[in-house]
Amino acid sequence: MTRMKNRFLEKIIEAAIFLSGIVAVLIVVLIFIFLFKESFSFFVKENMLAVLLGRNWYPISDPPQFGFLPLMMGSLFVTMGAIVIAVPFGLAAALYISEVAPAWLKDILKTGIELLAAIPSIVLGFIGIVVLAPLIKNFFHLGSGLTALAGSIMLAFMAMPTIVSIIEDAITSVPRSYKQGALALGATHWQTIRRVIIPAAFPGIIAAVMLGIGRVIGETMAVLMITGNAAIMPTTLLQPVRTLTATIAAEMGEVIRGSSHYYSLFGIGLILFIITFVINLIADLVLHRRRING
Amino acid sequence: MTIIKVADLDFCYGKFQALIRVNLEVEANKITALIGPSGCGKSTFLRCLNRMNDLIEGTKAKGRIEIEGKNILSSKVDLVDLRKKVGMVFQRPNPFPLSIFENIAFGLRIHRLAKGVELEQIVRQSLEAVLLWDELKDKLKRSALSLTLEQQQRLCLSRLIAVKPEILLMDEPCSALDPVATLKIEELMQILKKDYTILIVTHNMQQAARVSDATGFFLLGEMVEFDRTGKIFTAPQDKRTEDYITGRYG
Numbered sequence: 172m173t174r175m176k177n178r179f180l181e182k183i184i185e186a187a188i189f190l191s192g193i194v195a196v197l198i199v200v201l202i203f204i205f206l207f208k209e210s211f212s213f214f215v216k217e218n219m220l221a222v223l224l225g226r227n228w229y230p231i232s233d234p235p236q237f238g239f240l241p242l243m244m245g246s247l248f249v250t251m252g253a254i255v256i257a258v259p260f261g262l263a264a265a266l267y268i269s270e271v272a273p274a275w276l277k278d279i280l281k282t283g284i285e286l287l288a289a290i291p292s293i294v295l296g297f298i299g300i301v302v303l304a305p306l307i308k309n310f311f312h313l314g315s316g317l318t319a320l321a322g323s324i325m326l327a328f329m330a331m332p333t334i335v336s337i338i339e340d341a342i343t344s345v346p347r348s349y350k351q352g353a354l355a356l357g358a359t360h361w362q363t364i365r366r367v368i369i370p371a372a373f374p375g376i377i378a379a380v381m382l383g384i385g386r387v388i389g390e391t392m393a394v395l396m397i398t399g400n401a402a403i404m405p406t407t408l409l410q411p412v413r414t415l416t417a418t419i420a421a422e423m424g425e426v427i428r429g430s431s432h433y434y435s436l437f438g439i440g441l442i443l444f445i446i447t448f449v450i451n452l453i454a455d456l457v458l459h460r461r462r463i464n465g
Numbered sequence: 466m467t468i469i470k471v472a473d474l475d476f477c478y479g480k481f482q483a484l485i486r487v488n489l490e491v492e493a494n495k496i497t498a499l500i501g502p503s504g505c506g507k508s509t510f511l512r513c514l515n516r517m518n519d520l521i522e523g524t525k526a527k528g529r530i531e532i533e534g535k536n537i538l539s540s541k542v543d544l545v546d547l548r549k550k551v552g553m554v555f556q557r558p559n560p561f562p563l564s565i566f567e568n569i570a571f572g573l574r575i576h577r578l579a580k581g582v583e584l585e586q587i588v589r590q591s592l593e594a595v596l597l598w599d600e601l602k603d604k605l606k607r608s609a610l611s612l613t614l615e616q617q618q619r620l621c622l623s624r625l626i627a628v629k630p631e632i633l634l635m636d637e638p639c640s641a642l643d644p645v646a647t648l649k650i651e652e653l654m655q656i657l658k659k660d661y662t663i664l665i666v667t668h669n670m671q672q673a674a675r676v677s678d679a680t681g682f683f684l685l686g687e688m689v690e691f692d693r694t695g696k697i698f699t700a701p702q703d704k705r706t707e708d709y710i711t712g713r714y715g
Contacts, residue, residue, distance in 0.1 A: 348559035352621070355517060355555075356572045356628065357548035366571065371562045 206441040213237075213434035222438065228402040228413075230422070230432040237435045239442065241404045245319070245412035246388055248405050249398060252323025253330055253387045258380055260327070261334035268335070269342040270364055281339075288332035296396035299325045304397060311409055317399035320408040325393050330383035337382060341375020342368060374457050381454035385447050391416040415443050468493040468632065468662050469514065474528035476509055478521065483509045485686045487528075491679070493631075496654060496663045498673035498694065501683035501709070507666045510683070511634050514664070515551040516544055532632070549576060552625030553634040557641050558617035560609035560624070565601055568609045568620055572628035591627040595619040595653060615646035619653065626657075633657065635665040639672065651676050670710060674698050682706045 214222060217237050225238020268280050303324060304316030345368050353363040369376070391414075399411020400421065413421075419436050426433045469491035476484035483506045491497050499507040512518045513526055516537065530537050537547055549572075560568050569588045573579045579587050588605075592598040597619050601612075609620055618638060625633060635654075639647040654663055654676055667673050673680050674694060681691040682703075690697060690706045701707045 346559070348555060348557060349561055351517070351520070351555065352559040352561065352624075353571070354520065355515060355548055355553040356575070356624065357545045358571075358575045359545060362575045366575065367561050367563075 203444065206437055206444055209437035210434055210441045213431060213438050217431065217435070222435075226404055228418075230435060235432060237431070237438075239415075239439065241402045242413055242415045242418050242439065243442070244405055245398070245402070246414040246416070248319045248408060248412055249322040249326060249394060249414055250384055250387045252319060252408050253326035254380060254384055256323060256327035257330040257334055257383055257387075261331050261379065261383070262338055262376065264331070264335045265338035265342060266364060269339050270360070270368070281336075284332050284335050287328060290328075292329060292390060292392045293396070295325045295328060296393035299393060299397035307409075313409060315399060315411065317397055317411055318409050319398055319405055319412040322394045322398040322412070322414070323408060325397060326387045326390055329390060329393070330387050333386050334379045334383040337379035338372070338376055341372040341379070344375075345371040378454040378458045381450050381457065385450045385454070388450070389416060389443065389447055391420050395420050415439050419443075466493045467491065468533060469664075470529075470531040472529040472531075474510075474513065474526065474530060476506075476513060476518070476527075477525045478509075479523045483686050484513070487688045489681060489688060489691055491662060491664065493662045494658055494660075495678040496658050496665060496676050498677035498680045499664065499666045499683060500668075500670055500673045500680060503668070505683040506686040507681075507683045508636055511553075511636055511664060511666050513538075514632070514634055515548050515553055516542070517553065519544070545576075549628050550630055551632045551634060552628070552630035553636065554618065554621050554625065554638045556637045558614055558621050560612070560617050560620050562608065562610055564606050565609050565612070565620065566605040569624050569627050572624060576628055578628065587627055591623040594626050594657070595623040596656075597623060613646075615642050615649060618642065618646075618650060622653070622657075626661075630661065632662045632664065635663065637666055637668060640668065647672070670698075682709060684709070 222237050222239055223243075224240055225236060226240050227236040227238045228241050229236040264280075264284065268277055268284075272280060299321055300317075303321050304318075306316065307313065307318060307321055308316030349367050349371055350363055353367045354360075358366070394414050395417040398414065398417065400413045400417060401411040402413040402418070403410070405412045419439055422432070423436055426436060467490045469489070471487055471489040474484055474487040475482065487506075487510060499510065501507050509518065513530060514532070514537075518524045518526070526538050528538070532547075532551065535542070561571060563571070566588055569591050570584055573584055573587060589598060589602075592601060597616060600616070609617065612620060618641075622633070639650050642650065651672065654665070657663065665673075665677065677694045679692065680694040680697040682689045682697065682701075682705075684705055690701060690703045692702070697706065698710055701710065707713075
């Protein structure tokens, strides 16, 4: 009797674990289907190519124009700016933590950088408006400091924890024997880092960059607050831009349900989903290949 | 000719004294083997000679180690020069995750010894010196990690030879290799000793007997006996040496 009871319990636990495992995957699939379904008719009606390559985003004009290009360019400018800032600093920070810092400082720095990840993005947006935007305005003599550059700088802060911790991981997992071999040949510490450690950790560095991009491109609140939100084709980082995410956040509240505008926002969501999915996939592949080779 | 002269060397890891008053004179262009049970200090001793122990925190060396008359324990010693002169091969082959060519070019590049055609020539000579050139001349762009362990260990040797050292330190260079590969490395050592002074740490007494000209026996941080290899293995002076080489110890 108890044996049967145990076996029954076993089955239930198995089923519960299986369910929790499968639910995460299922939710992702459902979200994708949902976004796809909601935006499919929009892409058909408005001609997908015209949407993706359209340079004008005037969703409430008559006739409305639903060009995603300025929004995608906005996201691209802000993201690239953030990565260009965050990667050199992140690499330097990771190298310092893993190779140079004494043990006691290492722990403090690692905790500090993880704390950076805990700052709510709205707080960073707030600091961006109050502190950063005026600085940019005065420094470049602009009409307004709310530009792609402001967004890039704030997002660089947000991407840093991801980038630093993954690069630090990659550097720490470089076999010690490489380092010893280089030093035994008379290489200086810096030569060892540059010629052996960084090349050996390179896949990890690429993965860090990819995940940093993924982190930045999906960020909404801070960019909504500090990039100026003008849906124009940007040519420099000193212009206001509007990102894909900010567009959804700003317009979803006022849109008429069921209108083309409404469905276009789902279209933007779908594009974002695909971008982040591909970026994460690349990061995963790079990291995975490293594990196989290592 | 004496190339290394060690006098009253003490070495500590924190509070643990790993070497106790070691005295030793190594002759140039000879192979000197250091034998003894695990943890007896022979690897520590080897790593004193190129100051690799400096990498470990809390270590301290006292006494004198003279290489060509200069005390390398002095704080004024340039570690880059020292390690260029005193190369080291490790227990497990540790080629860099770069191409075969770049592995050998590494030392030449960091010390700015050669570039261009000259660099290629030295890479070739270095590979020839370890008898790898014929096997690998068409594969120089391949990753060094794709080689067999024996080839990797040869590559590590050739990487050292490229920067023209005078002394080669080998820390159990064959322990990751099979017997056939071991013999090949040993043959190579016989060729290399014409140009280099070799110190080899080994667990394997037969290896010490086969390859070396002089042998030192370490026990618990002390150098118990140091003499010609033939003498150590046939007529050791110390009872402890005799016990060890006849297998009565450990």
